[in-house]
Amino acid sequence: MLSAFWIVLKRDLLLALRRRNEVFTVLFFFIVVISLFPLGVGVEEKILTKIAPGIVWIAALLASTLALDRLFSSDFEDGTLEQLLLTPHSLSVMVFAKIVAHWLLTGLPLVLIAPLVGLLYQIPVDSIAVMMLVLLLGTPVLSMIGAIGAALTLGLRGGGVLLSFLVLPLYIPVLVYGAGAISASMAQGVSIQPYLLLLSAFMILSLIFAPWATAAALKISIE
Amino acid sequence: MTLQVNNLQCIRGDRELFSGLSFALQQKQLLMLEGANGSGKTTLLRTLCGLYLQEQGDILWDGVSIRKLDDQYRQELLYLGHYNAIKMDLTALENLRINTLLGGYNPGDNALMQALDAIGLFGFEDYPTRQLSQGQKRRVALARLLVSKQKLWILDEPFVALDVAAVELLQNIIAAHVDAGGMAILTTHQEVPLTTGAVKRLRLGEKQGVLADA
CATH class of the missing domain: 1.10.8 (Helicase, Ruva Protein; domain 3)
Structure with a gap:
């Protein structure tokens, strides 16, 4: 079971290594959206710092939906997905490996680039650390919820647009508590612990259910 | 080892492709699936793999339903479809x-x-x-x-895009597999001359049914 996880994970990372542009698209999209806001709303420090948490998260949500649509569709088109279904391994495990690979390629880079955003929006250093932490907790949830949507819309015409409609509303809790945690860390005397606990709860919940639900959706989509 | 199909009915969309289909495949046997385009050959193969759910009927591997065997059945199965x-x-x-x-x-x-x-x-x-x-x-x-x-090979149009030499090579590979105690099901418009082992033929479409064993 573990071996199937590693084989699929290694395969997806190797494929990404051969087509680096898909990874960089997500990262550049994130950076471009982030850097457009100061141009639009002006460079007044107070406003920028205040809206920064929301902007970071909205940019992260949009960036992560960008690559979702390719999560299963490329495997679907060349027939490797049906071969995955026919291997004597649990589909949930292999799906989880694909989600982990997706997060490593699209979620983790956003976490790592976050300090740059912090500098741009003049966020205090302590809050930058909090921002990285909540992104680390929240982006896996985005990948996992997104995977369910990607599996459900697999093979549909115009699936990409439908996918955004489907998953963006489901991202709202992560947006609210993720942005809330960063704002709270900038305010005086507000604890960020409840935010972190809730985000961790989302992550654990999606860890348990998302691979299973995605596998079930894939079986329906293949049929 | 046997693959047994009882009274199988498959419907895609709202079109019935075939019904009441029964056959059995033993070791050292090759099943050639024939039929016109759109007669349900690919659907039958994908149903045998467990990718599609049949409307009615049972697919048994050694007497146990393939749904129940799940990964144990897939351990024995090699499927090659239209996609590579x-x-x-x-x-x-x-x-x-x-x-x-x-x-x-x-x-x-x-x-x-x-x-x-x-x-x-x-x-x-x-x-x-x-x-x-x-x-x-x-x-x-x-x-x-x-x-x-794997014991059971299910090959959908395996000869497509191959040159003459490769066709002959593949025929030999399939024949060797069947001779060594394997089973194979294929759809093709190409003959597969087998030295030993039995070739069964199954026709889908209007004159559906198992043809005489060659």
């Missing part, structure tokens, strides 16, 4: 390695290289499959057959 199921950005060797590893066994790189050489890809093992021709891509997919340990 290879990644264009990976090399022939990497594709073959991943496909066999996912199939549940690790023959080692030497055996994989030998399989690729035997299938006529000598010197192309380390090219990204994107750069190979259609026939060569098909050969990459077919190389799995040479290292497979």
